[in-house]
Amino acid sequence: IVLTQSPGTLSLSPGERATLSCGASQSVSSNHLAWFQQKPGQAPRLLIYGASSRATGIPDRFWGSGSGTDFTLTISGLEPEDFAVYYCHQYGSSPQTFGQGTKVEIK
């Protein structure tokens, strides 16, 4: 399954809302879709699993939604630590695949 993320880069100011999209080339099995955040020099961190469930310790400003082939990650009110690269990941079909990433940068 090919995952296509848009936009490639999102330029926003702290406090603004970020909306990131992930489109799948075919339906993601059982909505097994996750979102990861990656900062420079660090490993990815799990934010969302099952399309809409927040992982342990993830602030409630991070929201996942969607089903089938269209998924969205929303960050309501960007904090300085949220500027990073975000990847969607489908784990319902083999091979597991990742999107190419969306960079959220400070405007």
Place this chain on the structure above:
Amino acid sequence: QVRLQESGPGLVKPSETLSLTCTVSGGSVSSANHYWSWIRQPPGKGLEWIGYIYYNGTTNNYNPSLSSRLTISVDRSKNQFSLKLSSVTAADTAVYYCARDSWDATTWYSLDYWGQGTLVTVSS
């Protein structure tokens, strides 16, 4: 707290075999609710799933793009799992991450714990 730590050579010659080990602490590779996974990331690029193994060693799942060169194994006595990738080329240069893939009776949680990653460069 579960921790994963990759170890292995940072430089491998073309055509040779890349070998990495992931040591798990604060948890057990013998847990029934986890797959033990490898993911890689070429410098400046995105993430690629390599594959995983189950604690019993008889269940594994490899990315078809790598499967002919790939072996993932588990050593329960050392609480480690390993990756071997043969016949490497410059295209295999990447940061290699080990990670835990978790589920329970009702939910598959995906990759919830990751190692810090280790850069492997393929060069003569």
